[in-house]
Structure formats: C-alpha cells, structure tokens
Amino acid sequence: MKLRTARPGRPGRRTLIAAASVSAAALVLSGCGVGGSGEAASDTDELTVVVEGGGKAELQPIADLYKEETGTTVTLVELPYAGLYDRVSSELQAGQPSFDVAALDAIWLPAFAPALAPLDDLYTDDVESDLFGGLVSEAKVDDSFVGMPVWTNSEILFYRTDLFEDAQNMADFEAEYGYALAAPTTWEEYRDVAEFFTRDTDGDGTVDLYGTDVKGAVETEWLATVSQAGEETMVLDAATGEVTIDSAAHQEALDFYVSLLPFAPAGAAQLDWAGSQNLFYQGNLAMMRFWGHAYRQTPDDSPVKDSIGVAPMIGGPAGVAGVPGAWYLSVPASGAKQDAAKEFVAFAYEHNALAADTSLGLVARKSAFESKAGEPGFENYPALVTTLEAPQSLPRPATPEWQEIVDSVLVPLMQKAVEPGADTAQLLSEAKSQIEAIVE
Amino acid sequence: MNPLETRGKSRILLWVLLAVAIVIYGFPFLYLLLTSFKTPLDAISVPPSVLPETWTLDNYVAALSRGGVPAALINSVTTAVVSTVLSLVLAVPAAYAITRFRTPSGRVFIVAALVTRMVPTIAVGAPLIELMRTLGLTDTSFGLALAHTTISLPLSIWLMASFFEAVPDELSEAAEVDGCSRIQAMVRVVLPVVSGGLAVTAIFAFLASWNEFLFALLLTSVRAQTTPVVIANFQSQFGLDWGGMTALAAIYSLPVILLTLFLQRHIVAGLTLGAVKG
Known part of the structure; x- marks a missing residue:
C-alpha cells in the first residue's frame, strides 16, 4: 500500500508560527472586546442605554450634554428593532439587565411593565400638560407611569407640490370634481385626488403615476383609518378583553382603505413602509400617508426632493386621526443604578428639544415642537402637532399580546383584504375569533 | 461524430x-x-x-465612519479566531479518539454531539445569558467565542472524524512502534496527513462564528459587538440604508473570501481526502 505523502498539504513552520501568533493575539483581545470604553459596567459615572438603531442619533446630543454637565458617560447601545425586543425581554426575565435605561417602543410597554420601575414622580402636572394626551395614556400601565416619552411620530400626509401647484392640473381637477385642488383633508377628497393623479404620463399606454399607495404588509395605517372612522376602542378593549375588530367603524375603515386600490401600484399585499417610501421618492406616487420623520429623509438625488409638501393626516367621519408612534425611556426595576437612571430620564425630558436637530428630527414635548415653529426644514412639525392633538389620535391597545396580535392576525388580515374580491366582513369576523383566542 | x-x-x-x-x-x-x-x-x-x-x-465612506464599525470588525476577527482555535483544540482529539479506538461510548458521544446541533439556537439564548453573567463573560469576545464554539464544535468533531477515518490505522501504529506516544503519533504523523481536512474544519468553524447573529445580539452590547449586529442596525424602524448596509456587508465578506483563497489548496486536498484508498 502506498501511503499518502503529507507534503502537499503540510503547513510550513512559518505558517504554524503565524497561526499561533494570530491565535494568541485574538485570545488576548477576546478578554474584553475593543468597542466602548472598556470600563466596568458597574461604574457609578457610567450609564448604559439600549436603543433601536434608528433612534441612537436622537439620544446622542442629550447623552453628550449629560456628560458635559454631570461627568457621567452615557453609552448608547444600538440594536436592531426586533433584536431590541428580544434582548430587553430576555434580560428583564433573567432579572439582571446589562443596561440601566431602555428606549422602548410604545407597543412594548404593557408587555414589559411588570419589570419596569415606576416613574410616577417624574410626571408632574407641568410634564403632563407638555405632552400629547395619547402619549401620557400610553405611558401609564396599571396606574403607574413606566416610561417617559423621548420622541413621538405619527403618519401625516405627504404630497407632491409640483403636481398640486401645476396650473393645468389645478384647472383640470376643478373642472372634473367641482372644487379646488389642494392637499386633501377628508377620505372623499383623498380618493378624488388619488383618482385624478393616477395616469399614464408618458403616453406609452401604461400607468406610471399613481395617486396613492395601499400598504398591505403593515397594519398601522389601517388602524389610523379606524380611528378616523370614529372607533373609540381600536381592535380590542385591553381592560375587559372585549374584541371590537368587527365593529361598523372597523368595517367602514377597511372598506375605505381597500377602495383606494385602483389608484395604487400593484402588489399591495407586499407593500410595507420601505416600499411605499421608495415609490414616493422615485416620483411614482402623487401622495402617501407616512410617518412624519420621512420629511427629513428624502435622498438628495430624488426627483421630488424639492417638491414635497406635508399636511396633517386625512380625516374620516370622526375627523383627523393618526396612530401615535412614540418611544419611551424606561428603567428596569431590577437595575443596579435606578436613581442615576431616573436622573438621566428626567434630563432627557428636560432637553428633549436637542433631538430636533438630528437626522430623524423627532421630539416628544409640545414645547419642543413649538420651538421650531417657522424654521426651514421643520415644515412637518405643524402637521405632526395637528395630527397628534386630534382627539381621535388614539394609542394602540395596551395589551401585552399586542405584538402577537399584529404579527399573527392584523398583518395577515391586511394582506388578504387587499386581494381582489376580498370579503372584508368575513375577514374581520375571522380576525375577531383569532384575537379572542389570543387574549383569552 | x-x-x-x-x-x-x-x-x-x-x-x-x-x-x-x-x-x-x-x-x-x-x-x-x-x-x-x-x-x-x-x-x-x-x-x-x-x-x-x-x-x-x-x-463605503459612510459605513466605515459610522460609530462602532471598526471596533465591530476587530471584535468579529477576534471572536472568530478564538472560536476556531477552541473548536479545533477540542474537536481534533475528540474525533481522533472516536475513530482510533472505536468504543461504544465514543459512538454514543458522536451521535450526542450531532443531537446538540438539532437544538434551536434561540432555545439556549436565555440560559447562555445567565451563564455568561455568572462567569463574568457578558459582553466579552471570549464569552461570545465560547458560545460560538457550542455551534461549531459538533460539526468540527464530525468533520474531523470523517477525515481521520480515511487514514489507515497502520500509520499511527507504525509511529507508535517507532517510539511515538499516542498523542505524538496523532500530532506528528496523522495530523499532517489530514491537514487539508483540518483546513476545511477551520474554515467551517470560522464561518460559523463570523456570520453568527443571535448570540452576538444577546451576549454583547458595547465592548464585544460584532459586525453582523452592526449590519442589522442599518435597518431601523425609520428606514433602511441600503447603501451603507451593502457596503459594510461587502467589506465584511472580504476576509472570508481571502481566507478561502489562501486555504484553497488545503480545502481541495481536504475535500478529496479519503476519496481514493489503497
């Protein structure tokens, strides 16, 4: 038998030395890791805040000022949106969180509330009066405030001013619909304008400009429509567990929502926030209902960069309504530095206006919104304030099962509803049974 | 024709x-x-x-100037190298013993190692957080490398066992007759023969750690965060930065491509090891 020789694949002495050196260096480095300060997390002059990727920029100027004024370093740990939920959830369950403060989505507060420290002493009358009503009610779970809003958002109306201010369009619209072309404020106006702008602009026989989009892969826009229809108890009553999703207002909202399909690009079932934003920035949509922060995110090379107008969210039979999309700073009840953490939360509220000049430019306090009144680049603020102050801008139900309801019931419901010929009443009835099974 | x-x-x-x-x-x-x-x-x-x-x-400029990116790249290299070394150091003797002595307990052990691969990673996430905290290894590259080793070790044992199987027992027996101890026979005689297989196993172990996301997300925060978590941060609730995300992903792919090219000869030798006997 001829044995295989080891020579062709045999590593040389130099290769072995190099491999050993790299391994040794890696072993030394692995003792800690090279990110951050390398100081122990238990240092009293250091606080760790976990925050969703997009929100880090919002908190950075506040953290910088805190360091300057108090000497305490605030380290912002950036995590992906879904990862943040998993991370906070597992650490709160384990009972020894590695963070001192967490920036949490409003919809997570009911689920995490039992493991969060009460912040009732921070909620003075002055604080409450400077926050939108929906934000205050969302922060309160079981009679205790468990989060302080750090920024809020809502869907508002985006439209293309180059189309709306075009003389020919204005004349044609008035002739066809009998009133002046302007940013729509009601469902009926929105449908008219959407219909008017859905057209073949280059004459090739294919529609290339749509009046609006219809998002089938997300649920929040429909929930805003539900509030616009006059529903006071969106989807379910969190206190009693009664499921209301098959009410007349929910039905009316869903019927209006899908009635826009003829004026929207195909593929609604798969259209989510990112897809909608892309279509608008490409110039394929005349209008979109979207979160207010997008006003500052238009790519420089977008053909609509200088032609974007904003207005409050449209209204239905019950008036204007959006769904508040707030984020809160919360302190884990099992945290080692609760007092220091609460001091930072109070500081962040006090200096909330600093977040206005960041990439997202979102704030939470009414006074912070007002501080930018009339300033170029903040044209979205009045639209956001009007929408958030609307009586029907109600928060989502404060139930720990909300995320599960969204993922397993509401999003599939929307995807089915935007399919041609969908029986919306039947879909809502099925959704009711599914939600009842979840909350019971 | x-x-x-x-x-x-x-x-x-x-x-x-x-x-x-x-x-x-x-x-x-x-x-x-x-x-x-x-x-x-x-x-x-x-x-x-x-x-x-x-x-x-x-x-590329935006991705590399984003806070935490250079540190995350170093952390990824450190974690992957340590995890690979740990995997090889543990898998080589285990696989050698299993194939050389062929005991019933060895057969049970190698099947048990495979079974650990069938446990969903998320199921061990929470216990690992607790374990690492108790050991004081939270947010350290070494702790993360240990966690990654739990993923790569079973595969490494199986791979190395298959490579050792291809080497005739007579080879190590001859070495022992010539005065080598069992360990010396393995290190000096058998391992050089399966160096191609060793390279293949190293690549798999390295890739398992290099691309791992969930443990990196759960076990690191400031100091030891690796690049997959940073790449995921480009998608936030407020939008998706395609350009930055793809640029960092492209940069992150480079070391693996270079490593594969560098070890190409060994990989080919490893993959064909045992293909022809006698």
Whole structure:
C-alpha cells in the first residue's frame, strides 16, 4: 500500500508560527472586546442605554450634554428593532439587565411593565400638560407611569407640490370634481385626488403615476383609518378583553382603505413602509400617508426632493386621526443604578428639544415642537402637532399580546383584504375569533 | 461524430451549465456588491437596476465612519479566531479518539454531539445569558467565542472524524512502534496527513462564528459587538440604508473570501481526502 505523502498539504513552520501568533493575539483581545470604553459596567459615572438603531442619533446630543454637565458617560447601545425586543425581554426575565435605561417602543410597554420601575414622580402636572394626551395614556400601565416619552411620530400626509401647484392640473381637477385642488383633508377628497393623479404620463399606454399607495404588509395605517372612522376602542378593549375588530367603524375603515386600490401600484399585499417610501421618492406616487420623520429623509438625488409638501393626516367621519408612534425611556426595576437612571430620564425630558436637530428630527414635548415653529426644514412639525392633538389620535391597545396580535392576525388580515374580491366582513369576523383566542 | 468531437461538445455544455450555475449562485452577492456602489435613489429604484447609474464610494465612506464599525470588525476577527482555535483544540482529539479506538461510548458521544446541533439556537439564548453573567463573560469576545464554539464544535468533531477515518490505522501504529506516544503519533504523523481536512474544519468553524447573529445580539452590547449586529442596525424602524448596509456587508465578506483563497489548496486536498484508498 502506498501511503499518502503529507507534503502537499503540510503547513510550513512559518505558517504554524503565524497561526499561533494570530491565535494568541485574538485570545488576548477576546478578554474584553475593543468597542466602548472598556470600563466596568458597574461604574457609578457610567450609564448604559439600549436603543433601536434608528433612534441612537436622537439620544446622542442629550447623552453628550449629560456628560458635559454631570461627568457621567452615557453609552448608547444600538440594536436592531426586533433584536431590541428580544434582548430587553430576555434580560428583564433573567432579572439582571446589562443596561440601566431602555428606549422602548410604545407597543412594548404593557408587555414589559411588570419589570419596569415606576416613574410616577417624574410626571408632574407641568410634564403632563407638555405632552400629547395619547402619549401620557400610553405611558401609564396599571396606574403607574413606566416610561417617559423621548420622541413621538405619527403618519401625516405627504404630497407632491409640483403636481398640486401645476396650473393645468389645478384647472383640470376643478373642472372634473367641482372644487379646488389642494392637499386633501377628508377620505372623499383623498380618493378624488388619488383618482385624478393616477395616469399614464408618458403616453406609452401604461400607468406610471399613481395617486396613492395601499400598504398591505403593515397594519398601522389601517388602524389610523379606524380611528378616523370614529372607533373609540381600536381592535380590542385591553381592560375587559372585549374584541371590537368587527365593529361598523372597523368595517367602514377597511372598506375605505381597500377602495383606494385602483389608484395604487400593484402588489399591495407586499407593500410595507420601505416600499411605499421608495415609490414616493422615485416620483411614482402623487401622495402617501407616512410617518412624519420621512420629511427629513428624502435622498438628495430624488426627483421630488424639492417638491414635497406635508399636511396633517386625512380625516374620516370622526375627523383627523393618526396612530401615535412614540418611544419611551424606561428603567428596569431590577437595575443596579435606578436613581442615576431616573436622573438621566428626567434630563432627557428636560432637553428633549436637542433631538430636533438630528437626522430623524423627532421630539416628544409640545414645547419642543413649538420651538421650531417657522424654521426651514421643520415644515412637518405643524402637521405632526395637528395630527397628534386630534382627539381621535388614539394609542394602540395596551395589551401585552399586542405584538402577537399584529404579527399573527392584523398583518395577515391586511394582506388578504387587499386581494381582489376580498370579503372584508368575513375577514374581520375571522380576525375577531383569532384575537379572542389570543387574549383569552 | 467521432468520440473526440462528442467529448468536446459535452465539455462545452458542462462549462456553460457551470457558468450558469455560478451566475445564479453568485448573483445575490454580485447584486449586493453593485448596490454598494449606487447612490441612495439608485439603490431603491423601482424596478431595481443591476448596474449603478452613477458609481460612488460614498456608501463605503459612510459605513466605515459610522460609530462602532471598526471596533465591530476587530471584535468579529477576534471572536472568530478564538472560536476556531477552541473548536479545533477540542474537536481534533475528540474525533481522533472516536475513530482510533472505536468504543461504544465514543459512538454514543458522536451521535450526542450531532443531537446538540438539532437544538434551536434561540432555545439556549436565555440560559447562555445567565451563564455568561455568572462567569463574568457578558459582553466579552471570549464569552461570545465560547458560545460560538457550542455551534461549531459538533460539526468540527464530525468533520474531523470523517477525515481521520480515511487514514489507515497502520500509520499511527507504525509511529507508535517507532517510539511515538499516542498523542505524538496523532500530532506528528496523522495530523499532517489530514491537514487539508483540518483546513476545511477551520474554515467551517470560522464561518460559523463570523456570520453568527443571535448570540452576538444577546451576549454583547458595547465592548464585544460584532459586525453582523452592526449590519442589522442599518435597518431601523425609520428606514433602511441600503447603501451603507451593502457596503459594510461587502467589506465584511472580504476576509472570508481571502481566507478561502489562501486555504484553497488545503480545502481541495481536504475535500478529496479519503476519496481514493489503497
């Protein structure tokens, strides 16, 4: 038998030395890791805040000022949106969180509330009066405030001013619909304008400009429509567990929502926030209902960069309504530095206006919104304030099962509803049974 | 048609099929690479375009200047190297003992090692957080490397066992007759023979750690965060930065491509090890 020789694949002495050196260096480095300060997390002059990727920029100027004024370093740990939920959830369950403060989505507060420290002493009358009503009610779970809003958002109306201010369009619209072309404020106006702008602009026989989009892969826009229809108890009553999703207002909202399909690009079932934003920035949509922060995110090379107008969210039979999309700073009840953490939360509220000049430019306090009144680049603020102050801008139900309801019931419901010929009443009835099974 | 012509046509057909397969297999990466050179609007165009309309390096500048990226790249290298070394140090003797002595307990052990691969990673996430905290290894590259080793070790044992199987027992027996201890026979005689297999195992262990996301997300925060978590941060609730994300992903792919090219000879030798006996 001829044995295989080891020579062709045999590593040389130099290769072995190099491999050993790299391994040794890696072993030394692995003792800690090279990110951050390398100081122990238990240092009293250091606080760790976990925050969703997009929100880090919002908190950075506040953290910088805190360091300057108090000497305490605030380290912002950036995590992906879904990862943040998993991370906070597992650490709160384990009972020894590695963070001192967490920036949490409003919809997570009911689920995490039992493991969060009460912040009732921070909620003075002055604080409450400077926050939108929906934000205050969302922060309160079981009679205790468990989060302080750090920024809020809502869907508002985006439209293309180059189309709306075009003389020919204005004349044609008035002739066809009998009133002046302007940013729509009601469902009926929105449908008219959407219909008017859905057209073949280059004459090739294919529609290339749509009046609006219809998002089938997300649920929040429909929930805003539900509030616009006059529903006071969106989807379910969190206190009693009664499921209301098959009410007349929910039905009316869903019927209006899908009635826009003829004026929207195909593929609604798969259209989510990112897809909608892309279509608008490409110039394929005349209008979109979207979160207010997008006003500052238009790519420089977008053909609509200088032609974007904003207005409050449209209204239905019950008036204007959006769904508040707030984020809160919360302190884990099992945290080692609760007092220091609460001091930072109070500081962040006090200096909330600093977040206005960041990439997202979102704030939470009414006074912070007002501080930018009339300033170029903040044209979205009045639209956001009007929408958030609307009586029907109600928060989502404060139930720990909300995320599960969204993922397993509401999003599939929307995807089915935007399919041609969908029986919306039947879909809502099925959704009711599914939600009842979840909350019971 | 003579046999030479038939063979030539078959070969051409084979090459064409191979080229098509490579294009299909490699297209996602190629698209990622091309997107990293696109402008923001070009990157989100509807319908999407394959080639950039205007080529730009802005995404690379933005990705590399983003806070935490250089540190995350170093952490990824450190974690992957330590995890690979740990996997090999533990897997080689385990696999050698199993194949050399062929005991019933060895057979049970190798099946048990495979069973650990069947446990969903998320199921051990929470216990690992607790364990690492108790050991004081939370947010350290070493702690993360240990966690990654739990993923790569079973596969490494199986791979090395299959490579050792291909080496005749007579080889190590001859070495022992010549005065080597069992360990010396393994290190000095058998391991050089399976160096190709060792390279293959190292690559798999390295890749398992290099691309791992969930443990990195759960076990690190400030000091030891690795690049997959940073790449995921480009998608936030407020939007998706395609340009930055694809640029960092392209940069992150480079070391693995270079490592594979560097070890190519060993990998080929390893993959063909045992293919022909006698």
